[in-house]
Amino acid sequence: MTSIDLNNAAAQLQKATEIEQDLQQLEQLLSEYQKIDARVLVSPFWNEVKGREPVDLAGAEISRE
DSSP: OHHHHHHHHHHHHHHHHHHHHHHHHHHHHHHHHHHHHHHHHSSSSOOOOOOOOOOOOOTTTOOOO
């Protein structure tokens, strides 16, 4: 083997190692992501207005002018 072949092999090994580390990190992040409650992922910002007193709008009359 020539020094060029050895350099190329070393570069490929380094790249393969980096890819393997990236994949391991991706698997870890995916595992954490899968643990998140689905309701949070679908609707992360839920707004619900609640008053202190109940309001009955059944008898309310709404007019549009």
